[in-house]
Amino acid sequence: MIAAVLDIPIFPLGTVLFPGSLLPLRIFEQRYVDMTKACLGNDSVFGVCLILDGREAGEPAVPHAVGCTARIVDWDVPAPGLFTLRTRGERVFRIHEREVQRDGLIRARVTLRPPPPPAPVDDAYAGLTQLYERIVEHLGAQVFPQPAQPHDGTWLSYRLADLLDLPLAGKQRLLETEDPRAVQALLWNLLRAQATPGGAA
Structure with a gap:
């Protein structure tokens, strides 16, 4: 199987997202508001990575190289400039190249790991x-x-x-x-x- 390669935005967080897991998010920083709008408009995913160095807010944090794609399954705008999201983890990926855009958003070229086949509990x-x-x-x-x-x-x-x-x-x-x-x-x-x-x- 040929591995899928994507260019996606990366959201470094203080959590680990697994395929199939549900992750609620509160989006208020402009870079992530713009990311959310783009994902909703294109029905595209973004990457969630555990923070290796740094913090969730403020200066761009350094993400771990392995993360999980997240797809928005439900959303609301309770106030201007604020999104509340319900996301679901989909595929594990590995970052190969990443860059920080002028607005502070990290974009990365990633390879998706093939979904594991069902395996019985040992x-x-x-x-x-x-x-x-x-x-x-x-x-x-x-x-x-x-x-x-x-x-x-x-x-x-x-x-x-x-x-x-x-x-x-x-x-x-x-x-x-x-x-x-x-x-x-x-x-x-x-x-x-x-x-x-x-x-x-």
Whole structure:
């Protein structure tokens, strides 16, 4: 399969977006207001990357090289110059070249990673399925994006990582990991580290 190459705007944030995850955003800086208008007008995506250095507002932050495309699925303008967005993660990408425009918006040439094929939850990490079932039992299935695919190990790992309070560095490693079994193993180790006093991710 030939990898798709895109030129997209990059939104560095203090969060990690996974494919299939829902991310609400409040857009008020002019560079991102303009980005939002362009994405709505063209039905195009933008890239969300965890900040490597810098802050969300003000001077352009340095993004991690691996991020996830976001598509706007719902939006509102509660006040002039302010957008509230509901976005969904779609595809993992890697930045190859990036530049900062005069208005402070980062644009990058990225390669999209092929979507992973469905992969069953490995028997060694059946505890992930049990954790998912306990969450659904106590909080309801609506806490996870639908349609639910709990038998797909990658979907399950992304949804648990999204919901649980895990270190951002660990979430970033999950996003960067391509092998479905390795994704499950990494999440399992992150959870074990948190459950162990003094454990490190």
